[in-house]
Amino acid sequence: MTGTQRTAIVTGAARGIGAAIALRLARDGFAVGIVDLHADQCAQTVAAIEEIGGRAVAAGADVSRPDQAADAVEHINDQLGGALVLINNAGVTRDNLLFKMTDDDWDSVMEVHLRGSFLMARAAQRCMVDAGWGRIVNISSTSALGSRGQVNYSAAKAGLQGFTKSLSVELGKFGITANAVAPGFVVTDMTRASAERIGISFEEQVEKAVARLAVGRPGRPEDVANAVSYFVSDEAEFVSGQVLYVAGGPRG
Structure with missing residues (x-):
């Protein structure tokens, strides 16, 4: 697909890794929808993109809520054009040892990382299927390999890897790839x-x-953004269902 500017959605993009990804995609020529819990938190990222001549809009959403995830995607599609790239980066930590971890500690991490990625992917894939082209990148972590005091976070990040591989199988026939980046x-x-x-x-x-x-x-946020930039490119059309550890070595 060529000739028109593509739109990307990046969740958890008010700061940190998400903001770096959003800025890199803008430099790559994408219009970018910036999603975070509150739209006003996204102002700095939007301004940084506009400063380099890019287009960006903010959307406030709790991605673990079906109505809010769907509304965020619809808002971005209306403002920037149908999004063909989704970066599921939104996440929270509620670290604790197993015997101290509460039900809420477990549930909140699962809801944002796993449920949120599912809801955003379900809402965003429609435009991709219609266009016959799309890219989904889920941000996992080396914690997926096991991390003390993070049974919730580790389980969620490992779950995202399985989610990614299943998306690649299900959506590949529509020209959509799905990959994961696992920072250290x-x-x-x-x-x-x-x-x-x-x-x-x-x-x-x-x-x-x-x-x-x-x-x-x-690691720097830009290191993760560089990997995402490759996965969403046309050059990566034969790469799907993969997990790339961006960790400064064989394991971070």
Whole structure:
């Protein structure tokens, strides 16, 4: 599909990895729908895209709510044209050891990561099927391989990998690919908050993380955005159902 500007939707794009992905896709020529819990939280990302001459609109939504997810997709489609790319990045952490983890800790993580990705994909795939072209990228994590104090987050991120592979099988005949990017340790507000929760300084957390990484530096949001950029490109049309670990080594 060529000749018209494509639209991408990025969830959890007010800051961090999501914002970096949105900005990279704008640089790649996409119009971008910025989704986060509240539309006003997206203003900085929208402004950054407009500053480089791109087009962007914000949509506030709790992606775990069917009506809000569908409304966000409809709003972006109306404002920018039917979205043919979906990046499921929205996520939360509620870390705790198993015996301390509450039902709400478990449910809230599952609802945002898994239910939210399902609802957004269900709403967004319609335009992709009609166009005969589409890209879905789900943001997983190295935590999918197991992480102490994160049974909820690890299960959700592993679930996204299975979700991705099933989407690739189901939607491939419509020209739609589905892939996952699994970041390792990336410097964001979320990782800063995790350091506070476990009672260490962020500098100490970064030092410990880097000591385990082959490349000798922590990840940046732009590293994840670069991988997403490839998966949504025309050049990646024969790549589907894959999980790419962006982790500075064989495992982050």
